Amino acid sequence: MLKITKFGGSSVANATQFKKVKGIVESDPSRQYVVVSAPGKRTASDNKITDLLYLLDAHRQYHVDASNVTKIIRDRFLSIKNELGLKQNLEKDLDEFFANLAKMNQAEIVSRGEYFCAKLMAEYLGYAFVDAADVIRFRMDKTIDWDATTKKVQAKCAKYDHFVFPGFYGSNANGQIQTFPRGGGDISGAILARCINADIYENWTDVSGFLMADPRIVKNPEQITHITYSELRELSYMGASVLHEDAIFPAKEKNIPIHILNTNRPQDKGTIIQESIEGEQPYAITGIAGKRGFTSILVYKKHMSNEVGYIRKVLSIVEDYNVPIEHIPSSIDSFSIVVADSDVEDILYEMVARIKNEIKPDYVKTKSGLALISTVGRNMSAKPGTSGKLFGALGSNHINISMIAQGSDEMNITVGVKEEDFNKTVQVIYDTFVTKEKK
Numbered sequence: 001m002l003k004i005t006k007f008g009g010s011s012v013a014n015a016t017q018f019k020k021v022k023g024i025v026e027s028d029p030s031r032q033y034v035v036v037s038a039p040g041k042r043t044a045s046d047n048k049i050t051d052l053l054y055l056l057d058a059h060r061q062y063h064v065d066a067s068n069v070t071k072i073i074r075d076r077f078l079s080i081k082n083e084l085g086l087k088q089n090l091e092k093d094l095d096e097f098f099a100n101l102a103k104m105n106q107a108e109i110v111s112r113g114e115y116f117c118a119k120l121m122a123e124y125l126g127y128a129f130v131d132a133a134d135v136i137r138f139r140m141d142k143t144i145d146w147d148a149t150t151k152k153v154q155a156k157c158a159k160y161d162h163f164v165f166p167g168f169y170g171s172n173a174n175g176q177i178q179t180f181p182r183g184g185g186d187i188s189g190a191i192l193a194r195c196i197n198a199d200i201y202e203n204w205t206d207v208s209g210f211l212m213a214d215p216r217i218v219k220n221p222e223q224i225t226h227i228t229y230s231e232l233r234e235l236s237y238m239g240a241s242v243l244h245e246d247a248i249f250p251a252k253e254k255n256i257p258i259h260i261l262n263t264n265r266p267q268d269k270g271t272i273i274q275e276s277i278e279g280e281q282p283y284a285i286t287g288i289a290g291k292r293g294f295t296s297i298l299v300y301k302k303h304m305s306n307e308v309g310y311i312r313k314v315l316s317i318v319e320d321y322n323v324p325i326e327h328i329p330s331s332i333d334s335f336s337i338v339v340a341d342s343d344v345e346d347i348l349y350e351m352v353a354r355i356k357n358e359i360k361p362d363y364v365k366t367k368s369g370l371a372l373i374s375t376v377g378r379n380m381s382a383k384p385g386t387s388g389k390l391f392g393a394l395g396s397n398h399i400n401i402s403m404i405a406q407g408s409d410e411m412n413i414t415v416g417v418k419e420e421d422f423n424k425t426v427q428v429i430y431d432t433f434v435t436k437e438k439k
């Protein structure tokens with residue numbers, strides 16, 4: 001059994017968490033290859049090491065004295081070292097790092113959180129340390145060079161039976177450090193899993209997997225025990241955040257199940273993410289997720305359906321402004337373009353003016369303050385009446401739906417509602433498909 005075992009920031013936040021990690025790793029001999037994030041928050045008001053490193057970089061850029069920040073970073077790492085009685089000369093490594101800041105770029109600075117954490121973890125577990133800069137290779141266009149990376153990962157696995165690997169970064173062909181987006185330690189783990197064709201990618205965090213809805217909205221939502229990659233992609237994109245959404249692709253390509261587990265409650269079952277799931281699903285839906293902050297731009301023109309290329313012309317104007325489009329619900333004489341508020345903040349009026357001048361619709365109406373809520377379920381397509389049930393429930397709860405989009409694979413129904421109806425909508429959908437269906 002080949003496993004990649006990845007621990008997130010909260011799982012390595014202090015010496016107590018390191019001890020839990022050791023217990024987990026040692027309880028299963030197949031946990032040979034361990035990936036770590038940088039130490040995260042120990043309490044809600046604490047700082048993540050990576051955030052402090054970004055702050056350190058800002059001090060460097062603006063030539064501000066950074067001794068306060070370096071002291072906090074130093075103390076965090078040294079307290080882990082000292083509490084665990086580790087012997088490596090971390091003091092010297094940290095001194096060298098702080099002395100050389102001027103020569104480093106931002107990526108190198110912020111990657112040191114994972115680097116020092118992995119060095120400590122390697123000594124603590126008695127495993128080798130493998131530097132991600134020697135293994136994960138980025139092309140100059142910032143994409144992964146899969147051939148080079150796969151060869152390097154496999155060579156390290158052939159050399160070492162056990163190692164600890166820092167997440168979040170790699171290097172390019174010039175030897176410069178490059179990082180993944182924030183939270184990207186999950187991507188590093190998925191890359192390693194793909195390169196060795198692992199049987200499973202374990203991702204240890206501080207929650208016992210995915211819940212069917214956001215617990216800040218729905219009280220005690222049910223746990224999702226099994227979910228497909230595609231369902232998870234929809235839910236993550238719409239705001240369910242446990243795993244970085246880009247970590248799904250490398251695992252999916254090789255059909256490697258991802259198991260989300262809780263370092264603080266290792267006995268919990270967690271959530272397994274895989275290509276397909278056999279057997280009955282407990283509910284008609286798998287989960288609900290949503291985001292606030294969208295604007296819809298409605299374009300109306302009589303007999304639009306007879307005019308070839310009309311939608312394309314409007315879209316090409318939107319494209320000129322480099323605005324990503326979320327949805328394009330359409331009817332016979334009109335269609336809407338749904339975009340994130342943050343993408344059109346400064347250009348909405350100019351863009352609408354161009355649509356009016358160049359395309360000459362009868363009218364254009366913009367509406368902001370929209371929330372999008374997706375109800376996701378792999379078995380929805382097989383169950384007639386699911387959408388009717390959803391719309392009916394929202395209607396009888398006086399929630400006005402301003403947009404509906406259903407993916408062609410019928411795995412997802414997205415509704416647009418006013419932002420102030422966001423929580424109520426999630427609750428009503430949950431009650432309709434879960435609370436009322438509970439056996």
Ligand code: ASP
Nearest residue numbers: 037050168182183184185
């Ligand atoms: N340490 C990085 C971050 O805070 C990456 C990670 O934790 O996965 O974004």
